[in-house]
Amino acid sequence: MKKRKYLLFTIATLFFVLVIAGCGRKKTDTDQWSRISSEKRVIVGLDDSFVPMGFQNKAGEIIGFDVDLARAVFDLYGITVDFQPIDWSMKENELQNQTIDLIWNGYSKSAEREEKVLFSDEYMKNEQVVVSLKKNNINRFADMKGKILGAQNGSSGYNSFEEQPEILKNLVKDQTAILYDGFNEAFMDLKSGRIDGLLIDRVYANYYLSHEDNLADFSIVSGQFESEAFAVGLRKSDKIVADKINIAFAKLRESGKLAEISKEWFGEDVTK
Structure with a gap:
């Protein structure tokens, strides 16, 4: 009888923990900069096979131009970037469902996508x-x-x-x-x-x-x-987050760090 009560208690506790965890990332129309800066953590969604923007190397590590750029941006704010591989065809859904905070992986800006997401400043041209x-x-x-x-x-x-x-x-x-x-x-x-x-x-x-x-x-x-331009995709409500990213882009460009990252991956400065 005691084992049964213990089992029921364990299941109830686990259910409570899962509910609380789920509530922490529920959909909201509130700008998320306060949460991100408080938690010191931001989640970037990416296609982890998109060489050289963001991809897994043979050791299983996620590397790439956009990976280094995202880290450089949020290093300025003391925030850690977690990279979450996603189904690229579902990227906007993942963003709106709060599974990720940003779409950042060679994400091309377009009129169609602007109906769904807020874009940062452009940082690279593409075709x-x-x-x-x-x-x-x-x-x-x-x-x-x-x-x-x-x-x-x-x-x-x-x-x-x-x-x-x-x-x-x-x-x-x-x-x-x-x-x-x-x-x-x-x-x-x-x-x-x-x-x-x-x-x-x-x-x-x-x-x-x-x-x-x-x-x-x-x-x-x-x-x-x-021709296209790469930019970071955000929820439309995350205007402060977008501003912080744009400010960081300007600082990285001025300091030469943006060109440095580009030369490491492309052999030249291909940024806008």
Whole structure:
């Protein structure tokens, strides 16, 4: 009988702890800077396969340009950054549900996304390109006519593909793209010939291909998609948090730290 009472007490206690923990991160329309600065902790959501912005290395550590930049920003305020891998196609939901505090991982600013989130100042320019094997003879978007295209699910590239069909969608086979959760699998399919071209961020393409032993086997072509800019995504209510990030960007740019981080990952200063 005592064991049964103890078991019931343990279950009740666990339930109480879970309820309290859940209440601590409930949805709110209040700016979260007070909580973040008090807890000295902020949670960044990212796709942990997006080289070189934020990704897991062979040791399982999350590293990358955006990882170093986020840490540099919040170091100015004495705040620790925790990086939370998420399903990139659900990133805005994770933000609104308070699972994460920020979307920060090569997150492109767009009019569609501005309806859902508040953006920080821009810190890097980017564009969408198609990577292919040179033997496929794809030297312009028009050469993708009737060919198989790959793209990342939930990416800005795929959004552009759908929103501006005249540029690429109407050309490719079945007027659709094979979707991947991450670019590593996509590159494997590109190499094996399962897809003919991969719609991808130029920053990722440049970094990935620079680490390929057979770089000469690939080509990168640009199309008519408008250039993009990377920024941090926040809840619309987190205006103070956005201001703090923007102030930190200005300080890091002035001190030369932003350029230093960029040169470490790209070999040059690619920041805006």
